[in-house]
Amino acid sequence: MRARALAIAISVVVVLLAVLWLTHRGPVPRPLIAQARGHCVLNTARMRRIHMMWLRQVRTRVVRDGMALRADRLTRCVSCHVQKNAQGHLIPIDAPGQFCSSCHVYAGVKIDCFACHAAVPEPAFAPGYFSRAHHIQAAFRQPQILPRRFKALLSRAAP
Amino acid sequence: MTDPDSFVPQDTKAQAESEDSCDVGRRRLLAMAGGVAVLALAPGVTVWARTMRAKGLVDAHPVRYGLLIDANHCQSGCDACVRACNQYNGLSGQTGPDNAQWIRKVTIQDPKTGFTRTFPVMCQHCAKPACVAVCPTGASFRRADGIVLVDKHRCIGCRYCLMACPYQARSFVAHKVDDQKPWAPRGKGTAEGCTLCVERIDRGKLPACVAACARRGHKAMLFGNLHDPQSAIAKRLAQYASTTIRADLGMEPGVHYRGI
Structure with missing residues (x-):
């Protein structure tokens, strides 16, 4: 009797494992991140790790303190990282497979930036529009605006 | 001893110390009290000024x-x-x-x-x-x-x-x-x-x-x-x-x- 129960239990486990093995689709593929034009305000590894804190700080500076000419505002991210389709039309940056969503789908993190912000730059807003902001861009290459508690994050190796 | 009409420039600090030294102590005490008062009030004044500015009651911009x-x-x-x-x-x-x-x-x-x-x-x-x-x-x-x-x-x-x-x-x-x-x-x-x-x-x-x-x-x-x-x-x-x-x-x- 006990041997029979054991056999049933083992077969159930084997069937479950077989179902899992047959249905699993392998690891989630690493996101394919599109190449941007121009230079970022920060190097890629650091930006990947800290862009959320970075943007949160910059938005306060831009909206509340009126530093609207900052080169590292979200509008600028969009204008460099946006892609065009085969017909030459701009694709929203949060569309599936685009710059923002490719990583955010992989990481399972929802973004709501583009509920309010435009996901495509205005033609006049393409690189060059901010010509007056280039000196500011140079000043913000280094993450000097970040508070100390992010220093540990910065020194850690990027994924 | 001194001619009342002649003007002799004197070291005023030495004179003050020699004439009423108790006053020096009082001055030091007052200066210290003033410093302590400034140190104690400065954060409050700063916060007050900030609050007033934030509320738009001071429009000095x-x-x-x-x-x-x-x-x-x-x-x-x-x-x-x-x-x-x-x-x-x-x-x-x-x-x-x-x-x-x-x-x-x-x-x-x-x-x-x-x-x-x-x-x-x-x-x-x-x-x-x-x-x-x-x-x-x-x-x-x-x-x-x-x-x-x-x-x-x-x-x-x-x-x-x-x-x-x-x-x-x-x-x-x-x-x-x-x-x-x-x-x-x-x-x-x-x-x-x-x-x-x-x-x-x-x-x-x-x-x-x-x-x-x-x-x-x-x-x-x-x-x-x-x-x-x-x-x-x-x-x-x-x-x-x-x-x-x-x-x-x-x-x-x-x-x-x-x-x-």
Whole structure:
């Protein structure tokens, strides 16, 4: 009797494992991140790790303190990282497979930036529009605006 | 010993010490007490000054942006300012209860004489704005240069500001938006109003409505720094009589009107 129960239990486990093995689709593929034009305000590894804190700080500076000419505002991210389709039309940056969503789908993190912000730059807003902001861009290459508690994050190796 | 008529320069410090040394001790004590008092009060004074500035009760900033709208020059059939605002900020231009309106043309008439006036009304960018006072999250705020804005990162869409504003200058975005302009982010569930085209001002350009009025040649709108006595708007305000809408409410609008 006990041997029979054991056999049933083992077969159930084997069937479950077989179902899992047959249905699993392998690891989630690493996101394919599109190449941007121009230079970022920060190097890629650091930006990947800290862009959320970075943007949160910059938005306060831009909206509340009126530093609207900052080169590292979200509008600028969009204008460099946006892609065009085969017909030459701009694709929203949060569309599936685009710059923002490719990583955010992989990481399972929802973004709501583009509920309010435009996901495509205005033609006049393409690189060059901010010509007056280039000196500011140079000043913000280094993450000097970040508070100390992010220093540990910065020194850690990027994924 | 000393000739009372001759002047002998003396070391005043040595004299003071020799004559009444007890006074030196008192001075030191007073100086120390003063220092301690300054150290003790300085943080409080700083916090007080900050609070007063945050509440808009002290307006010592060198810049306060404002408008002067001359109803004598505003044409009754013209809505160039409204259309320019809608186009620049990506608004639909419709005037239903669900549509955002940042600026509107208002026509007033004296019922006795039939005298009619028309002029644009938008956010009045008050020095003591009611929308900022009622906002529970600090989303409605007044920038240091006097522009009243909604920080949509903090707005929870409670619509208190819509209720509080006596100029009905605030709108609520009730539906999903996906054709925003990059310089004017706006989205469902947030309050919004005239930003005085803050993005243009920061780039050194005139607000869209003022530029449109000037392009039409009406020149009924004048934008400038109210706190700069040399600015055109301050000179004009000093020269001619002007008023603000509902000045009795004491909110000190930054938008001044002439001829109403």
